[in-house]
Amino acid sequence: xxxxxxxxxxxxxxxxxxxxxxxxxxxxxxxxxxxxxxxxxxxxxxxxxxxxxxxxxxxxxxxxxxxxxxxxxxxxxxxxxxxxxxxxxxxxxxxxxxxxxxxxxxxxxxxxxxxxxxxxxxxxxxxxxxxxxxxxxxxxxxxxxxxxxxxxxxxxxxxxxxxxxxxxxxxxxxxxxxxxxxxxxxxxxxxxxxxxxxxxxxxxxxxxxxxxxxxxxxxxxxxxxxxxxxxxxxxxxxxxxxxxxxxxxxxxxxxxxxxxxxxxxxxxxxxxxxxxxxxxxxxxxxxxxxxxxxxxxxxxxxxxxxxxxxxxxxxxxxxxxxxxxxxxxxxxxxxxxxxxxxxxxxxxxxxxxxxxxxxxxxxxxxxxxxxxxxxxxxxxxxxxxxxxxxxxxxxxxxxxxxxxxxxxxxxxxxxxxxxxxxxxxxxxxxxxxxxx
Numbered sequence: 001x002x003x004x005x006x007x008x009x010x011x012x013x014x015x016x017x018x019x020x021x022x023x024x025x026x027x028x029x030x031x032x033x034x035x036x037x038x039x040x041x042x043x044x045x046x047x048x049x050x051x052x053x054x055x056x057x058x059x060x061x062x063x064x065x066x067x068x069x070x071x072x073x074x075x076x077x078x079x080x081x082x083x084x085x086x087x088x089x090x091x092x093x094x095x096x097x098x099x100x101x102x103x104x105x106x107x108x109x110x111x112x113x114x115x116x117x118x119x120x121x122x123x124x125x126x127x128x129x130x131x132x133x134x135x136x137x138x139x140x141x142x143x144x145x146x147x148x149x150x151x152x153x154x155x156x157x158x159x160x161x162x163x164x165x166x167x168x169x170x171x172x173x174x175x176x177x178x179x180x181x182x183x184x185x186x187x188x189x190x191x192x193x194x195x196x197x198x199x200x201x202x203x204x205x206x207x208x209x210x211x212x213x214x215x216x217x218x219x220x221x222x223x224x225x226x227x228x229x230x231x232x233x234x235x236x237x238x239x240x241x242x243x244x245x246x247x248x249x250x251x252x253x254x255x256x257x258x259x260x261x262x263x264x265x266x267x268x269x270x271x272x273x274x275x276x277x278x279x280x281x282x283x284x285x286x287x288x289x290x291x292x293x294x295x296x297x298x299x300x301x302x303x304x305x306x307x308x309x310x311x312x313x314x315x316x317x318x319x320x321x322x323x324x325x326x327x328x329x330x331x332x333x334x335x336x337x338x339x340x341x342x343x344x345x346x347x348x349x350x351x352x353x354x355x356x357x358x359x360x361x362x363x364x365x366x367x368x369x370x371x372x373x374x375x376x377x378x379x380x381x382x383x384x385x386x387x388x389x390x391x392x393x394x395x396x397x398x399x400x401x402x403x404x405x406x407x408x409x410x411x412x413x414x415x416x417x418x419x420x421x422x423x424x425x426x427x428x429x430x431x432x433x434x435x436x
Contacts, residue, residue: 002164008052013045021037021038027063027079029063032082037082055166060084060174062175064077066178078191080190084171088195092194103205103208104220108221109224134264137239138259140255142200142223143189147250147251148173150251151202200222211227226269227242264286273290288334289337294328306352315411317355318411325414325416345415352403353394353400363384370384
């Protein structure tokens, strides 16, 4: 059976449709929403399949959307139509097994049963084994620079179906609509397409193969990769070889400003940094911390959800906060962050108290609520008429002793430190996070 017939099999299309609906996301240039996709597939399945088999299917242009990066710059995100996303998902489900088995053990991004924690622990293992001269290479706009001819040639080695290959080629060449202008694309893989992660791994597998051939110790997560050496001269030699390979063979430029040879204290991977353990008998050993920028990002998100003027209920606010907290801590659970989490918890609780104080609004309501919380009438009257700002009162003893942690917990609040203590492996457990 040809690949395209497996792609267009009713069960495969149905499951691909379900995944697109589950992932949600915005509509493409035709403004069709994911909620309309299932009914569209039910009504047009046969016609759609026939058009694809006859090689007459033309993908619609991609809707471009600029999103902000942490460094203040923007990244262009490409949003295909929901129909194209469904078809890409259907192709992905069929061709991924053909490539997955051959990918490197040192590649961790966008692959089943692999995650950022495994990549970070592998990096930490190299560093603590004495490989502390790190070649940190940043690919300059990787997703915008992928050579289509080279990528399609790599794909064609495994995918022998001409119809499937033509479908992928048309997705790659689909123009992008940005700021009212339609722009042709002759290179690059649009970020936002379901098939893009697999295509990027297929391209960079050639890099993995070359590094393995040279016997290098490396870690790669998508287009972020680093090489670990024992000496600076070795790092310089290996780094230059890989630079030439990227430039001449894969036609991928590197960002010279962000690339270089690092020591562990000046190196970060996937938001994690490294600091010495400072423990007796552990010279040259490092432990994990979280980059300062990630702390700022977390605090900014929590600050947004605890704005006193946001028109939502307290319960809704708590649920949003918990979702942010758990997602962030789950990602950075390997780091030693107890002290900072404790400080952040105190700040967040004061933000919540400020929201409650603002919600009470009128002086008389504040007085009554303070009395209900156990404050004597005289103090309740005095504090309800206080000229102090809301933030100052939130940090004052009057709210700290009445709107206690226990009271907040009854309303659904959970501190970040308590969640961290539940899930964090205080001692690295190789069975929990295997280094592969």
